[in-house]
Amino acid sequence: MIHKETVALLGASDRWGSFIIRGICTDYNLLLIDEDCDQLDSLKADILSLYSQANVEILNCSKDASWQADIIIVGSAAANDINTIIEIKDVAIRKPVFQINSSDVTDINLQKLFPFSKVIGLSFDIGEPALQKNTYQNINVSIDGGDEQALQTAVNIMKIIGVNPSIKEHEIIEL
Amino acid sequence: MFDVFFSHVLEKVVLTDEEKETIKTFFLPKKLRKKQYLLQEGDVCKYMSFVEKGLLRSYNVDEKGDEHMIQFAWEGWWIADTYSFLSGEKAAFNIDAIEESQLLMITTADFEAMTVQVPKMERYFRILFQNNIVTKERRLMSSITHTAEEKYIQLAESNPQIIVRIPQNLIASYLGLAPETLSRIKKNIAVRR
Numbered sequence: 001m002i003h004k005e006t007v008a009l010l011g012a013s014d015r016w017g018s019f020i021i022r023g024i025c026t027d028y029n030l031l032l033i034d035e036d037c038d039q040l041d042s043l044k045a046d047i048l049s050l051y052s053q054a055n056v057e058i059l060n061c062s063k064d065a066s067w068q069a070d071i072i073i074v075g076s077a078a079a080n081d082i083n084t085i086i087e088i089k090d091v092a093i094r095k096p097v098f099q100i101n102s103s104d105v106t107d108i109n110l111q112k113l114f115p116f117s118k119v120i121g122l123s124f125d126i127g128e129p130a131l132q133k134n135t136y137q138n139i140n141v142s143i144d145g146g147d148e149q150a151l152q153t154a155v156n157i158m159k160i161i162g163v164n165p166s167i168k169e170h171e172i173i174e175l
Numbered sequence: 176m177f178d179v180f181f182s183h184v185l186e187k188v189v190l191t192d193e194e195k196e197t198i199k200t201f202f203l204p205k206k207l208r209k210k211q212y213l214l215q216e217g218d219v220c221k222y223m224s225f226v227e228k229g230l231l232r233s234y235n236v237d238e239k240g241d242e243h244m245i246q247f248a249w250e251g252w253w254i255a256d257t258y259s260f261l262s263g264e265k266a267a268f269n270i271d272a273i274e275e276s277q278l279l280m281i282t283t284a285d286f287e288a289m290t291v292q293v294p295k296m297e298r299y300f301r302i303l304f305q306n307n308i309v310t311k312e313r314r315l316m317s318s319i320t321h322t323a324e325e326k327y328i329q330l331a332e333s334n335p336q337i338i339v340r341i342p343q344n345l346i347a348s349y350l351g352l353a354p355e356t357l358s359r360i361k362k363n364i365a366v367r368r
Contacts, residue, residue, distance in 0.1 A: 003212045067277075068206045068208070070205075090176065090204070091176075093199070094201070094280075095203060
């Protein structure tokens with residue numbers, strides 16, 4: 001039996017964060033962090049009403065959540081909070097850290113801030129998760145990063161959610 | 176986060192501050208809650224884990240559903256399904272936390288890369304594996320030659336502070352005894368004292 005890994009989502013009430021969480025709540029143990037406690041309570045209740053077996057917990061410490069996690073997902077707002085970044089840096093070493101990229105927030109390159117983590121960028125091709133007949137088939141996500149295993153983990157998670165993942169290819173410059 | 180780890184390493188090798196900082200970048204820090212699994216039978220053991228804080232056990236479950244303890248690991252100990260870790264085959268053991276624990280975990284690939292960058296760590300792990308072989312030989316000998324009471328006394332005297340942290344039924348399983356037998360042994364020892 002393969003035991004469930006734990007995902008920490010920092011900025012869980014972020015639109016893409018909550019979209020991802022809803023999609024993976026039966027496959028992973030979830031630890032949710034956000035400044036907006038009301039939104040988190042509502043998100044948790046929503047998930048449990050849909051899937052009563054979901055293991056979802058709200059924590060109030062990003063460091064503790066990231067320490068317990070096997071995979072860390074950082075929403076765009078959380079990525080721009082330098083205090084959060086400093087807090088989780090040491091407990092994110094060697095872990096996949098998925099950064100949700102958003103066009104309306106200045107992007108920070110987490111790989112430079114987390115040099116020993118496996119940072120993967122997730123860029124969705126539309127501004128809002130659009131529910132179409134209860135599937136997300138028309139949503140594409142570009143996945144970018146340097147670690148092969150972490151890239152594959154991201155692809156697997158995106159497939160669980162039901163969106164179309166593609167790994168961004170980098171141009172090889174011949175000198 | 177690395178205090179116990181470096182105390183353990185420094186007993187065997189001398190490291191510079193720069194080497195310590197390099198070593199830290201190869202370990203994945205993980206917190207486990209009480210009763211949370213680190214590894215389940217049938218998974219592949221991808222990590223060797225150092226216990227910075229807490230207490231874990233490795234065990235196997237037989238066809239009847241009975242648990243058989245293989246090892247306990249507390250602060251300063253390593254734990255893994257070694258065969259699975261080295262071969263990439265499926266694990267025969269389960270590993271879970273008896274207490275809330277803090278671990279430092281390393282993969283085989285990161286282990287190899289670390290020993291290239293800090294060659295002294297080869298010596299540390301060589302000594303570790305040597306000690307592990309000796310410990311296992313002694314446990315095997317004890318299981319064959321010692322009485323139940325002798326096994327318990329040896330365990331209690333060599334790890335007096337740890338034995339009080341482990342539930343009695345798990346100690347009994349580790350020693351290959353029924354819980355009632357262990358209770359009787361402890362009572363006999365207490366009466367004699």
